[in-house]
């Protein structure tokens with residue numbers, strides 16, 4: 001083991017967060033970045049093979065089933081990827097003495113609160129995706145591995161499928177976009193979450209072992225999807241119209257309030273994400289720089 005230049009195994013490297021992690025973590029040690037083709041985390045034998053061959057000091061799991069609506073019909077698949085697979089990764093982390101960093105979601109909550117959720121608040125998911133992510137958190141906690149589970153919300157960036165890119169695409173096609181205005185939460189830029197993860201890894205495994213557990217990692221403040229859309233499209237000639245959740249029925253119910261209180265994370269690690277508007281401004285200005293994805297095979 002080399003704490004100054006650890007080996008880091010990244011899963012889900014082709015996802016929106018995974019791509020930013022691949023860029024950020026390549027400066028933290030020897031990165032083995034696996035997209036889905038290189039490592040299907042729902043294949044326990046493949047997970048065991050890759051972890052044992054790589055012998056990492058850190059495993060960063062950005063792989064997930066994130067199709068919130070489809071998860072209602074594909075519950076079993078969502079649980080295989082979001083619940084069972086993190087348990088296997090955690091068991092392998094324990095076996096090889098690695099620290100696992102995993103991501104979860106505000107959708108573990110039912111959204112009935114009106115003030116930010118801290119980590120002690122009892123989760124109560126209201127859709128299959130949220131239930132599968134909660135089961136993943138619990139599998140990791142039960143494993144006994146040294147693990148940090150980072151819950152975040154409304155993730156967006158310059159890659160993949162997310163609200164920012166959807167709004168920009170629709171603005172180019174339509175005169176009016178109708179956006180839900182009664183769901184409250186906080187948008188978080190993939191690059192900021194990846195930067196926070198890199199800062200954690202730089203602290204070293206021994207330090208993280210003292211702080212293992214569950215954390216909320218989100219920007220301060222709060223907004224609605226409607227306000228987020230208006231801010232994204234401020235300089236575009238498109239009309240953004242507020243609608244209610246009832247006007248936009250979806251297969252999966254969404255929590256109407258998902259603001260996460262990140263003060264435990266700030267106290268433990270001295271890391272706080274910038275305000276969501278500042279992150280959005282930086283994201284819109286950021287130069288596209290596709291990070292390398294290095295398959296292990």
Ligand SMILES: NC(=O)c1ccc[n+]([C@@H]2O[C@H](COP(=O)([O-])OP(=O)(O)OC[C@H]3O[C@@H](n4cnc5c(N)ncnc54)[C@H](OP(=O)(O)O)[C@@H]3O)[C@@H](O)[C@H]2O)c1
Pocket residue numbers: 011012013014015016017018035036039040041042043061062063064065066081103104105106133151152153154155156160161
């Ligand atoms: N997106 C959000 O708004 C949001 C909000 C809160 C928390 N989170 C959490 O943040 C983390 C990162 O999410 P994200 O937004 O980056 O999602 P994403 O863009 O959908 O990325 C997930 C990646 O995982 C891959 N994947 C799916 N099944 C896999 C499997 N069996 N084995 C290996 N890779 C697999 C996907 O590949 P394919 O594309 O080929 O399926 C995709 O590249 C997740 O834990 C998610 O739950 C996300």
